[in-house]
Amino acid sequence: MRAERIAPGLAIAAIATAPAWLGAYQLALLTYVGLSAIVALGLVVLTGNAGLSSFGQAAIVGIGAYVAAILTTQAGLSPWLTLPAALAVCGLGAWSGGVVMVRLSGHYLSLATIAFGAAMYFLFGGLEITGGQNGLSVPDTLFEGAALNYAIVWAALLANMTMLANLLDSRMGRAIRALKEHAAMAEAMGIDTNAAKSGVFVIACLMAGLVGWFYAYFQRFVNPSPFSLAAGIDYVFMAVLGGAEMLWGAVAGAAIVTLLKPVLQARLPWLLGAAGNFEGVVFGAIVILLFQFAPEGLLPRLRAWLGWSGLRARAVSGGQLPSGHGISAGEVLSVEGARKSFGGLLANADVGLTVNASEVVALIGPNGAGKSTFFDLVTGATRADAGAFRLGGQTITGLSTRAIARRGLARSFQHVRLVGDMTAIENVALGAHRRGARSMLSSMLGLGRAEERAFLATALHQLERTGLGHLAWQNAASFALGQQRILEIARALAADPILLLLDEPAAGLRHQEKQALATMIRALRSDGLAILLVEHDMDFVMALADRVVVMEFGRVIASGKPRAVQADRRVQEAYLGAPLAAPAGEALS
Amino acid sequence: MNAFFAAYLAQDGLSNGAIYCLLALALVLVFAITRVILIPQGDFVSYAAISFASLREGRVPGTVGLMLALTVLAVAIELARDRNRFAPRVLRLAAAPLLLAALAEISPRLHLPAVVDALLATAMVAALGPLLYRIVYRRIAAASTLVLLIVSVALHFVLLGMGLYFFGPEGVRAEPLIDLAFILGAVPIKGQSLLILATCAVLAAALFAIGERSLIGKALRAASINPTGARLMGISTEWSGSLAFLVAALIGGVSGVLISSTTTLYYDSGFLLGLKGFVAGILGGLASFPLAGAGAFALGLLESFASFYASAFKETIVFALIIPILLWRSLAARTGTD
Structure with missing residues (x-):
């Protein structure tokens, strides 16, 4: 436990004292490690935490570098004026590109970034203003001396790490970490997932742009090859090698790739007896092996091997978040004439329902009765064909999941949707x-x-x-x-809701757990909450609910007190079938 | 531009489009069955082209060494995985590569006709497909699409370096399989262009027929739609993955042999070709064969005419085109909730 806490401190101490015991060549190499680590850091947030991939980060670095180089050579601007320009171009570009990006899902996004990386590389090489394949020479430098450049880059890296650590440990950080596997759940919690995605993308691109700007003055020469698709892939390799979920993973990955590359370039041709770049074989093989045996990355694997959990309890003190509303009374949810069809199937036909404050209403019915569809209509996950929905006196008809959540609806899911690594x-x-x-x-x-x-x-x-x-x-x-x-x-309650929707909360629970759940729901009811639940366990429902609404084939066939509903002939027939004596048609009339 | 030039560019565009079409079909097939985005598809193309050219020059191609190395690795993995009754499995893995290697070894002395050399080169490249699937993808078949993609990219780098080692940095250009040229109207037509178009049509029709009509096609589709369900019905995902890779490598091999006479190819030329196959495949959402085919021809023509009007930006135009298309496909694909 103690070693785990001091490890980052030791790493920072080693970084800080490096100029004292390393030569100029090693420091320059470490400067490149730091620059790569900043780009990889953006990918840790983007890929490892938000689940968005980008193979085009090298192109963004290139944009930053070319903006700096062009403004310096053509307009004679000082580096300190080109910095805001480079960041503005990368940031605004990412923001406008983000509009497209957040709508691309899964592998479409990966492929789009591959295409972007390839297109930008050819564009850098084809334009006149970028100097084509010959590139541009940059007359200015930022800082003289290997030690100073090293210090500036690593200070920037550590500052970026601190900012990202702050971010991940915050309200928006939790939202980002939920994006990877649970975007729909996040929307139901009132999170604007598109805004979160484009925000992360802008952050990653600003960091890449910063590196590009620095690179232009550090290298004093800008040409297309360091900004190729292959370079963009290298950044992805760095992030996944080190451990794409950990900020320090980016540093570890950048160090491994950047330091190993010159060694391999020098040794492999000699070893193989042929000239050429063979380091790709080694890095490719390492990545392939990594995903076979340690898909989480090297640093998390090392941490697990050392028995460091990465989790520690923190003292929690101080007041809670302010509550948005007082105890509500009267009608909380009212639905009239809800209708939804999927093709020829009428899943909900004129379903009406009310839930009052301090009331538990149970929605029951055989499988396929339309209960889940009704839940989806109320929460806004599916848009109703017709019907009027009101929550806390406000109309919510046609609103998005997020907007409805913000008006005081919170829910649990039939299939649990928790962020497992949080x-x-x-x-x-x-x-x-x-x-x-x-x-x-x-x-x-x-x-x-x-x-x-x-x-x-x-x-x-x-x-x-x-x-x-x-x-x-x-x-x-x-x-x-x-x-x-x-x-x-508990998560739903933290939303400070006026209406709680529980989707089969007792499914898979043991008897005692069910009793504890019932006790808890009664306590919530006496706190003034309106609760609507779907549940198949009849003993649980009948003992708990104030009112029961029964659905069959998309319609409400009965509603009322549990005892009255249990005695209802239509309900009994819906569950048990019509009595043999009477033909089914007659029984329904 | 006059009509002569237009017809010339169109011929070029169509024959390139046919190659992109073949590559796109392979990519769609592999993605549909294994969720792998096969970046190394292009490497199969350059391997085949160089192997064919070596065979024509009477040399044993580097593919033999590569194939044997991969066979040894695959057998070693098979041994480590399960030693019970491994002899038949090893035989199934190694028989075809060993046979092909033996054939390639003696081929310089046999002075085989070009068609046989073409088949041999294609077969050797095809043999690489299942070997790579077993070595690289089988263990991680259930991983996310992103992980499979990153691994594909990594595999591409491995194959690129191996290509350099086994083939060397020299470019090759083979004699065309059909040495035929005639003038139709006022336009010179190349026999090789017609061969490429015909092969594309035959392979596409064969894939379609197998996919839609045969039991194998049904099993493959079942394995792609619901792997667990397919396994319960006795369809092994290992079998379907290996088969998909075999077909993809075979198509890559055919494409490589076909274009080896139209342009000079290096060990690393395949990547861009494969990437363009992707642009075409993506036009079909990586799911629809007819759309992917149409996309391929559109791309070939676009590229051909772009090279005339704005040659410096040919590649930029081709790759920038993909982003609005991806957006459209992504929006079209997202019909359900969640």
Whole structure:
């Protein structure tokens, strides 16, 4: 535990004292490590945390470098004026490109960045203003001396790492980490996933642009080859080699690739007895082996080998986030005439339903009755063909999931959707996302500490309320299914909702867990919450619900007190079939 | 531009388009079955072209060494994985590569006709496909598309370096398989162009027929749509993956032999060709064969005419085109929620 805490400190000490015991050549090499690490750092956030890939980062570095070089050679601007220009071009380019990018899913995005990287390389080589393949010579330098350049680059690297660490440990950081596997869940928590994606993309591109700007004055020569698609792929290799989820992984990966490359370039041709660049074989083979045996990356593998968990409980103190509303009363959710068809199948036909404050309403019905579709209509996951939806007195018809969540609806999912590699308390804090206001920028600058404390206090309160307080700092993936369902409810509660939608909360729970869940739901009801649940366990439903609504074939066939519904003939027939004596047609009339 | 030039460029564009079409078909096939985006597809093309040229010159191609090295590696992995009754499995793995290697070794003394050399070069490259699938992808078949893509990119670099080692840096250009040229109207037509177009049509039709009509095609599609379900029905994903790679490498081999006479090819020339196959494949959303085919011909023509009007930006235009298309495909693909 102690070694784990001092390891980054030792690394920083080694970095800080390097000029004292290394020569100019090694320092220059380490300067390149630092520059590559800054670009790879952007990929750690982009790929490792947000799950977005980019093989085109080298092209962005190139844009930064060419902007600097062109403005210096053509307009004679000083480096300190070209810096904002380079960042503006890369940032604005990323922001406008992000509009396209966030709409590309999965491998489409990877391929688009490959195409972008290839296109930019040929563009750099084909334009007159960039000097074509011959490139541009840059007359100015920034700093004299290997030690000073080294110090500036590594200071910039550490500053970037600090900012990204701040970011990942904040409201927006949790949103970013949820993007990789759970974008739909994040939207249901009120997170604008498109804005989060393009924000991350802009950050990664600004960092690449910064490196490009520095490179132009450090190398004093700019030509297309360091900004090729192959270079962009190298950055991806660095990130995945070191460990794409860890910030230090970028540094480790950049160091391995950058330091190993000259060694391989010198030794391999001699070893193989042929001239040429063979280091690609070695790096390619390393990456292939990596994904076969240690897909998480070298640094996380080392950490696991040393028994460092990376998790530690932190003291949580201070007040919670402010609550958005008082105890509500009366009608919370009202739905009239909800209709939805999928092709020829009428999944919901004129479904109407109300849920009041301090009331538990259960929606039941055989499989295929349309309960899940109704949930999707209420939460905005699916748009209704017709119907009027009101939440807390406001019309929510046609609004997005996110907008509805912001008006006070929180939900749990039938198939648990937790971010497995985040702690329980972070997962719950994710639910409180909409109650905070800090942007990515202010979190990066470390201005969001007070709000972050309130987030954790709020999350811890909900964990304690649901009986999971003692597990707050464990990863959600290590929880049993029953605990995961409760954790989903805690996350929903952290949103400070007026209406709670629970999708089969008792499925897979043991008897005692069900009893504890029922007790908890009663307590929430007495706190004034309106609760709508879908559930198949009839004993659980009948003992808990104030009212039961029964659906069959997309229609409401009965509603009322549990006892009355249980006695209803149509309900019995829906579940058990029509009595043999009477033909089915007559029984329904 | 006059009509003569236009017809000339169109012929060039169509025959390049046919090659992109073949590559796109292979990429779509491999992606549909294994979710692997096969960046090394282009390397198969240059391997085949260089192998064919070496055979024509009466030399044993470097492919033999590469194929034997990969066979040894695959057998070693098979041994490490499961030693029970491994003899039949090893035999299945190694028989074809060993046979082809033996044939290639003695081929300089036999003075084979060009068609046989072409078949031998294609077969050797085809043999690489299943070997690479078993060595590189089998263990990570269930990984995410992004991981499979990164591994594909890594494999491309490995193959690129191996290509340099086994083939050397020299460019090759082979004699055309059909030495035929005639004038139609006022336009000179090259026999090789017609051969390329015909081969493309035959292979595309064969793929379509196998995919849609045969039991193998049904099994392959089942394995791609629902691997778990297919496994329960006795369809091995290992078998389907190996088969997809075999077909992809075979198509790469055919393409390489066909274009070896139209342009000078180096060990690293395949990458750009493969990438353009991708642009075409993406036009079909990596899912539809007819769309991918149409995209390939459109791309070949666009490239051919772009090289006339804006030769410095030919590649930029081709690759920049992909981004709006990707956006369109991505939006079209996202019909459901979640």
